Structure formats: structure tokens, C-alpha cells
Amino acid sequence: MAIKFGGEFEVPRTPEEVYDFLTDPNKFAPLLPDFQGVSVQDATHFNVKVAVGISYIKGTADVKMELAQAERPQRAQYKGQGSVAGGNVSLTAGFDLSPMNAGAKITWQGEAQVFGRLTSVAGGLLEPLGKKNVQKLIDALQAALKPSVEQVGAGAPSPPAEPSVAVNDAPAEGRTQSESAS
């Protein structure tokens, strides 16, 4: 089951500042919804743990991330692969940065491919859950990039956890589209 996402938003930071933020695992990873921890291997590899809750299925997703494309300050792309609640997930998340007015426009695309029994047990919930969590990540990114990049460095608290069952409407800020190909 493939779930695809994409959208764009603007932030009052230069592309260089945004790029540096996005490619720093210690800054980027804590913004992931239900973040539990990160361990950095090297400049382009880190492992991140996030809590997962899909209805009655609770667990921890352990995802190996790789900064697969790093073209400062235009593009950063992460690839990840991990195990989650009886299944596996592979994902890509790419950010294209361009200068705009006094800040930067961030065009992003993501795709999550879910494998395993999870797709049968929770198949119908995966897409709305994915959409919700991606939106939370984008919201957190926007919030983090608003005041000063330095103020949301390593160790910043993660956004408050929310119940992960309902499907939120897209927020006013930013635009998100999703489609699934199954």
C-alpha cells in the first residue's frame, strides 16, 4: 500500500537556513509526531524512534533514515526504512527549496510504502493517519522555522502528542494533498 503526500509552504528564513535545519537530524527528527528518540550515526545516517498508535495496535516504529540527496541549499531528500507493528515501512521525503520574497518556499513530496499485516488489519486507517501525521510534521516545521532557527535546536520539545485516531481537516496554513495507490 503506497501513500503519497505533497505540498508547499513558505517560511521567513533563507533557503540556506532552512536547508541546514532540515539536514540536521538533531533538529529535524524531534519534530516527527510522537518522537521518542534519535541516534545519529554519521552526517547522513540516523535512527529515529517514534510511537505508533493505530486503533488498538500500539508500538514503536524504529526507522533507519538516510539523507539520500543533499544539494545545499536547493534540495534535501530523506529515505527511510523500518519496522512497525507487524509490518515494514519504507518512505521518502524530499524538500525543494527556493528563495521567495524575504524567505524561502519549501515544496515537499513524500511517499510511504507500508508492507505487512498492518495493511490488512489497519488498512483503511493508514492513509488518514499518515495524512494527519505529515500535516503535524509540516506544522511543526513551520513553527520551528518562524522565529529563529537557533531557538529550536537540538533537544527542543516535540509538539504535544494528540490522539491518533481521528482525521483532521487540513489546516488553513500550508496546502497538503494526498493520494493513495494501492
Place this chain on the structure above:
Amino acid sequence: MNPPAEKQNWVGKPLPRKEENRLLRGRGRFSDDVKLRDMLYLRFVRSPYAHARIVSVDTAAAEALPGVVCALTGAQIVSQTQPFIEIGPDPFARIKDYPLAVSKVRYQGEPVAAVVAESAALADDAAELVQVEYDALDPVIDAEDALRNKSVLHDEAGTNQVWNGVFEYGDVEKAFREAAYVINIDRMHFHRFSSTPLENNVVIGCWDSKDERIYYECNNSFPSFAIQFLAAHLQVHIDRIRVETSDIGGSFGIKITSYPQMAICALASKKAGGRPVKWVETRSEHITASAHGNERTFRDTRVALDKNGVITAIASRHIDDCGAYPRYEPLGCVIWSQVFAGVYRFKNARIDFSQAVTNKCPVGPNRGYSRMQHLWFLERVVDICAHELGIPPDEMRLRNYIRPEEFPYTTPNGCVYDSGNYPKMLQLAKQRIGWDEWKKKQAAARKEGRLIGIGIGTTLDSGTNNFGQSQIVNPGLPYSGNSQGANCKLDIYGEVVVAVGSCPQGQGHETTAAQVVADVLNIHPDLVTVRTGFDTERNVHTGFSGTYASQFAVSGLSAVHGAAQKLKTEMKRLGAFALQTKEEDVEFGTGAQGPELRAKSTGEAINYWGLANLVNANSAALPEELYEVTLNCRYIWRAPFKVPDKQRKYGNLTLTYASQLHIAVVEVERDTFIPRILDYVAVDDCGTVINPPIVEGQVYGATAHGIGAALMENCVYDAVGNMLTSTFSDYTPITAMNMPKVKYDHIETPSPHSYSGAKGMGEGGAAPVHTISAALQDALFAEGVFIDDSFNNADSLFRALVAKEISQAGKLVKVEKR
């Protein structure tokens, strides 16, 4: 003097099942009931991917958990075993099939590792600690795509095509040249579904390293086949493998293919120092990774008909999807041809048959397996032709049925249909459902805009295979004919005890075997003890023993009958000696002291205990000429088959042909598109009926199975090979709540090929699948919808009727009038 013994004829009587006493009181003994000393529990670690390379398997964390005894990986299995025997010819004979994935996984749910622990819960926990790293590969989900070989599952084979063969008979091109009509059907599809037995697979394996013996308690339904695979794989002599089965809670063929799990349990036991290892399959495991039924696509079908709508030729290309590993399945490439012509008289046909592997669960025999796909195809062809030519479907069938006077009937591919009367079954079914009344109701309902259809399905249940047909698939295979063993003895205290090489799963073998023996010995069936379950050490099995393919009534009971006759002959000799009379003077019956033999001339009698005593405990009184009398009689029944002509693919492939004729009245609700069965009749002909309630029960069971398949049960995969229906919430097996009231009736056309006139039955030919497709076609033909798939639910009917995404007749069916 006792009155002369009256012959009872227990065969044919509605005797209550002997098994009920045990099973209905919860006193059955199933494999999971068996607890052995020091028993361990096994849990599989299964692949979430449909197709991936295995980068690494790390069992260290699992093995470090207290209570975990050992773990197994594919790499460890390779070093200790040989790959499983492959049934198919090259190049698929070259593949390396092991019970745990070694370098690649090829379907979601494929076992990658196994963990063995002191308790089932510990094994569950430990399995979650096994770390497997995968490198995902492109999956192949569709069999037609698979044949393009863009992504190959088995590198050793170099292709995804397991087998291809053309079955051609008569003069097909001439028939098309001379046809009044030619109907072209672009594509039809028989969907993938499975069986959901109450009891999942269970294996207890114990490898006694001391004397190199392996013991199994399990519910495999074809153990004599399984041990042939296991002996070669585990590299032990076949006589060193003992398999015992107990009561089995349904199989429907699916439990034939549990030998990989049997192999793992034995190897795990060996690694655990000989402690018994039990594996109990969960329901999700069963649905995802045990075995499914074959999925088949029918392409480029052309049908030639004369001006009266009589089919004169069929040409088509069939692509069978056997999932990730062929295992039993190359046999499915020929088994369908047992019913090559279905119930119809056409003589010219060409079927180009291919089988492909895909990244889905391996398929296995599943109730009516391989034949039901073909029978559905033929029934769709007949029905579509009838609708396109404006011939009523009942009339169309009568014009094309094999006629009663033509039996025994030889089909174009050399199969000999033993007996049957399809027009009579149709007449009876129409009468029971009230055909004319329903036609009037249907016409009135259509004026109101309601979508009601009436469908007929006529099918065959071919029973008692000629295993020589396997040589059509692979000429090098050493199988032909069919046989079954039985033992009938008079025990030391005069008890009549029967053992058979079958492993019943609800078919009532204890009862029917007792009926047969009771008739031979002229005693009550309650006086016959039938050993339930299978045991290699009873020494009554042959290489074909088990319970599958609708054969017990013929092969099993013929073996029982033969053994009982041998016992009777010995008893008569012994009785004549004991009663000091001639054998012709000895009669069998029951007296004041139980079953006995008596001299008609004098009235003197000896009961069974006395008779058995002469052989077993009082043998000094026995004259030398009676030393060969053992009262322990083994009989092997052999089917009168010849090896088929492998080049022409011609020969008799099955001994008996039971038939079923079902009629369904189905309405598709306009608002919800839910198909609902308004009326249903099932008429069965399995020759001489041995036990009417048992036959009727099996007809109901097969009907439920077929209705579930037609409307509710579908193994759905997404584009990357995730199975989306791995629980009962999604797979939705049929239950009593979904069953319509089924009207049952039967006729009897005794088979000349079995001693009793009985034919094998129980699989039912998936008649409801064909029947419901026909009824839906009748309901929706005027809407321009063509029923091109065997599975139809509200969603697919919406997509056909409203969204017009699928099943559009104008695109899929073309009629040429010559």
C-alpha cells in the same frame, strides 16, 4: 434353532453417524489436544514483504530470552536438508524450495525464521525480537504480468512460467469454419479464495535422534504424500517417519500442503535435543500463508455454434496463478482436464494452458480444485452464448448436455464419464424451485425496475484420480493409477475392527465403513469398530492414501469391502471347521451371544469370540491346513486405470463423475447493489447413496462454501503484494447467518465403476459459484453487464452497473454471425 439370518443392507440407510457420539459431546481428539511430555512450542517469523532479498536474519535477541530453546533460519535449514522434490519438469525442477526462506522471500507471510520456546506465549514474544533486514524487490502480482518475466521469482528457473501445454482434440478450425455463430469473449477471471476449516493446521514433530525416527501428530490430510516429500527433504528413510492423525476439523484440501511446516517442526525438535515441538497455526497465518485456491484468467475465448445454438468448438487460452511456489500445483495444470468437456457434448476444443508463479501465497488443492475453475469457465461460456443468441439458458443446456443414453461417455480427451442424467436433474431442480412461477415473478419484478436473475449451474465432481495424469505434466514422474488400503480383522475377543488409510475431516468414514462391513458380515454397524484417523504404523496405507479428491466412497470403501470379503472368507473356512460342516452351509448373523456363524443344517453356532479364540489363543486345536487363516486381512484396492497417452494428453483420468445441478434466484438491490439470494435448490447425483444424511450434509457444506466464494470470500492483494484480507473481518467467510434456505434433492445413476454403484462426492464442483454468476448474468444482461469474474459483491456490481469501470459486455463480448 435360530431363524435364518436376514440380510439387512445397511448401505443406503440413513444411519446416524457413529462419530457424533464423540464429536458432539466434545470428546473428539484433535491434534492441538495432544500434550506430550517436555513439549516445546514453535512460532514463525514471517515476511512482511511479497518480494525481497533477505539481507540478514538476527535471532540473537530472541534466543537470549529466558525460556527460548532455539531458533532456526533458512541458512541453517539448507545445511541440513535437501530442497523439496519438485513435481514439475525443468526449468522449475531446478528451483530450491525450502520450508524457510533462504535468500529471498516470495510472498507476504512466508516463514523466514522459527523460534522454539517453553510456552506458546514465550515463542510469540521471542519471534518479535528476531531482526530481519530486507531489500525490497519488484513484486509480481498478476499471472499475465508474471509471464512477461520482468521480475523473476525463482532465479534457478529463469522464468515465471511453471508449465505450458496445449490440449487440442477434434478439428477445431473446421468447426469454426462451419459455424453459424462465433462468439468471442476477451477475458474472464476466476478469483482467489480459500477454505476456512474450523481447525487450522497443527503439527507436533518429534525427532528421536537415538534411533533416527521422526514422529508426527498432525492434521495433514494427505500424509502418505507428505511423507514422500519429507523423507527426501529430511534425508531419512520413509519407514522412519510415523504420521498419526486424529479427528480433523475440516480440510477441504488445504491441509494437504502442510508438509513444509511438518519439516520445520521435526528440524526444530532435532535442534532442541529431541523434545517434541508443537506448532498451532493462527487464523491470520492460515488466511495469509497456508494455501489458497487457484486463480485463473481465461483469455481470447472463441466459441463456435451451429444455427441451433449447439456448441461445436471452443478455443481459449488459460493462465493459472499458483502463487509463489508450485509445490503440489503443477498437478493443477492437468487436473482440470478431468472435466475437459464439463457436462457438454462438444468434440472440438483447444485450450492453451499456462501456469505462472506470482508473489502471492502458494496455492493448493481447495475443494473442487482446478476443475471448478474450468467448470466455471464452461458454464460462463454456455450462459453467455445463450444470452447472446437469445436462447433460454435451460433450453441451451438441454441442447448441449451429454444425453443419458450416451453413458458411459468418452470425452474428447479420453475420460470416461461413468453415468449421469443431466436433463433429469435439470427437470427436478426446476420443479423444486418452481421455475415457471419464478419466471412470472421475475417478469413482473422487472417491470418494477427490480434486477432479478435466475441462474443454472451444472457441474461435475470427478472422484478417484488416475495419478498417471501427472505424467502429462512431467513424463518423468513415477506415479500412475490409484489405490487404497484397508484392514479388517477379528480381534482376539471377537471384535470386528477396521482400519483404513484415510484421514476423515467430517465425512463420516467411520459410519460408512461400518455400513459396508456390516453388510458383508450381516451384523449391525454398531458391532463394527472403525479406527479413526491415519497412522502409518497401521500399515494400511498406500502412496495415495489420505482424504482428498472425492474418492473415499469408491477407493476407501472398495478397500474396506475387499478386506471385509477376505475376512469373511477366512471366517467361513474357520467356521466350517468349528461347526463340522461345509462352507456352503455356514451363514452369518447375530444370535444370543452376539454376532455368530451358524450351520444352516444343524443350527449349531459359534460366536465371533469363539472363532477368534481358535486362531489367537486356542491354536493347538487348529488343523495345519488352517494355519494360513489369520483373521487379520489387509486388502489393497486398485483402480483399473492405464497410463494416459502423454503426447496426446489422452486417457481416462478419473473413475467416477458425480454431478450437481443448482438453480439460484438472485436479486441485485438497486440502491445498495447487494446481491441477495431469494431461492436456491441443489440437486445431487453421486450414484448409489451410502448414507443419505451424510451425503446431504456434504451437499449443504459444499453449497455454503460455493456461495461464500461467489459473494463474500476473496483474497485481495494490493499492488505491492500486501494481502488486504488476512482476518475474518476482511475475508468474511460465510456463516450460517448468511446461508439461504437450500432445497435439496437427488437422483441416483449408479456408477458401473464401483462395487456399490457409489461415486465420490463432497467437493460439489463449486456449483454455487457457477450458478450465482449465471443468475447475476440473467439479472444484469439487459443492463449491458457481462459477468466476467467469479466474485461479485456490492462493490464490483456498483463498479459494473453505475461506474461502468468493469464488466461492460459491449467491450468484452463480440458475436459474429456467419
